[in-house]
Amino acid sequence: MSGSAAWDSARAQEIIDAHLGLEGPAMPILHALQHEFGYVPEAAVPQLAASLNVSRAEMHGVVSFYHDFRREPAGRHVLKLCRAESCQSLGSEKLAKEFLERHKLDWHHTSPDGALTVEAVYCLGLCAHSPAALYDGEPIGCVDAGKLDEIVAEAKSQ
C-alpha cells in the first residue's frame, strides 16, 4: 500500500539521491516517490528531470506513459478489478458494471468520501480463479457481488 506523506521536496531529493547509483534509475525512483507520497506530484517531475539530467518534457513523457504512476492521490483503499479475457469468460464485465452502478463508482475514480478508488487491471495472473481482484495489494479469487460489497463496506469503515 502506498504511503500518503505530504509533499516535501527535500525528502523527495533524498529518495532520488538514494537511487542515483543504479543503472537507469528513473523507474525505481518513480516507484519510490509514489510509495512515499501516494502519487507522483507535479513538482517531482522537474526535480527528477534535473537530477537525471534529462529535460522536463522527457520526464513528463516517462511519468505519463505508465498506467501505474498516479498524478493525484488515490482513495484510502484501492480496488483493482481484472477486465482481461480469462475473467471475462466468467462474467467479469457484467459483475463490474453492476458493482459500479450499485455503489455509484466509476473506473479510475475515487468515491466522494475518499474511501475507495476502483481501477481496471489487465490480468493479475489468477486466471484459474477468475474473476480476480487485488484489494490494497491482497489478491482475491472467484470474486462475486458479495465479496465486492464486503470490500466496499470495509473500505468505508476504515
Add this chain to the structure above:
Amino acid sequence: MTKIFVSLDMAAKAMGADKVAAAFAKEAAARGLDVQIVRNGSRGLLWLEPLVEVETPEGRIGYGNVAAKDVPALIDAGLLQGGAHASRIGLVEEHPYWKRQNRITFKRCGITDPLCLADYEAHDGGKGLARAFSMSPAECVAEVTKSGLRGRGGAGFPTGIKWKTVADTPATQRYVVVNADEGDSGTFADRMIMEGDPFALIEGMTICGYAVGASKGYIYLRSEYPQTAQVFGKAIERARAAGWLGPKVRGSEFAFDVELRIGAGAYVCGEETSLLESLEGKRGIVRAKPPFPAIAGLFDKPTVVNNVLSIATIPMIFELGAQHYADCGVGRSRGTMPLQIAGNVKHGGLCEVDFGLTLGEIVNDIGGGTLTGRPVRAVQCGGPLGAYVPVKDFDLVFDYEAFAKRDALIGHGGLVVFDDTADMLQMARFGMEFCAIESCGKCTPCRIGSTRGVETIDKIKAGENVEANIALVEDLCNTMKLGSLCALGGFAPYPVLSALRHFPEDFRKKSMPAAAE
C-alpha cells in the same frame, strides 16, 4: 514432528491460504501439537487451492479447498495422520492431474520451501550450475542449443542461438535480462515459478551469465504481481547472503549479481525492446529491429532477453543433460511446456507436459471441460494476441509449427476456455480495444488501427453495412499484421480474424433477419 504444507502462491492466497495457515498454527498451539507449517509453492492443482498437504510415511496426503473454519474439524478427523475427510484427495503425487505431468521446469515447485536454500540443494538445486562451471562458456552455449529449448515467452526463438550471438559480440559489458512481464491473460507460469522455486531462476540466470560472459542480470517483473516481488526479492537476498550471487559465485572466480526491477502497468513492456527502454528509465516505446538486443540491447550492450520459463529451465537442462530434454516433445518443439489452463474451466491450473498433446486432450481431459458445465465454444490460446480456436479444431497438436499453420499461436502456453454463452463479436472488439489501450504509439497501424478497429466492430454490432464493414476490418487487420513494428499491433488481429472466421454468426446477428426477408 509433522509437516503441513500450505502454499504461499498468490493464487492460493487469493483463496484464503494465509488464513488457513494461521488457523493451523493457532490450533496446533492450542492443542500442543508438534507441527511445522511449510509455506511451499503451488503444485499447480489450482482449482483445489487452498490445498493442504500433510507429510505421512506413505507420502504427502492432500486436502483440497480447505477453508480456515474447517481446520479444527480436519485435525479432529486425523489430518495429521492423513485421516479420512470429505476434502481428502489422497496422495497428491498419485492424483491423475499430477501423475500425467513431466515436471522438468516445475520439478521442485510445490514440493520445496521456495525460500530455503538447503531444501533447494536437497532437491538437486545447484547441480546444473556445478556442471556448467565444469564446462567452458562456449560448451555451455552449445549445450543449450543441443537441448532444442525455444523461447517460452511466445516467439519460440532458439535460446542457444540467441546466447551464441550475445557471447560472440565483442563488448566490455553484457547483460542477462529476464522478461517477467507476464501480461497475457490466462498465463501465470512465470509468477508461479518465481514464487514457488525462485532459486531455479537465479541459478538459470547465473548459468546464462557464465555462458555469455555477463556479470549483471535484471529481472523485469510486472507490478501486478506485488506478492511475487516480495518472495523473489527475499530469494535474491538469501542467494546473495549464501554466496550464490556476488563476486565469487559458489566459491568460483565468476562474478554475477542480479537486480529485480518492477514495471508500471504497461502491457507493451513485455515486448523485449520496449522492456529494455523501460529498464533504461524511458517510455516503454518499441525499438525498430535490427539491431537485435543480442547485438545492441540494454544500454546498447549485447543482451540476452529471455522469458522466465526459458531461464528457469536452464538448470534442469544442465542437470539432466541436453539430450534428455531434447528427447521430449514433437517436431521442432522440444522439451516440455508448462500449460496454464484458465478461464471457464473446471480444473484450472498449471500442467507441465511434453509438447504434442491435442488441444482437445488439454481442455477436456486435463481441464475437465467448462466450470459452468456448458459446452465449450472457444479457447483463446496464447493470450490477448492469440487466436480463438473453435471446438472443431480440437485435434490441433500443441506444437509451435502446427499452431502457426492454422494461424494460431502457442504464445506463453496459456489457454482461456469460453463456454457457449461467449459473444465472439464482443471478444473481437475487446482484442482491438486492448491494443488501443496498450499501444505504445510509435507505429501508425497499431496506434490508429486499433481504435478504428473498435469503431468498425461497433458499426457491425449495430448492423450498419455489415458485410462491407467486415471486409474493412479484415483489411485493417491485414495492415496491422504486416505494417506494425512489434507483436502487439502485429498479432492483435489474430483474435479478431479468428473470431470472424470461426464464429461468423456472431457478427451478423442484426443483418440476418433483414437478409432472410
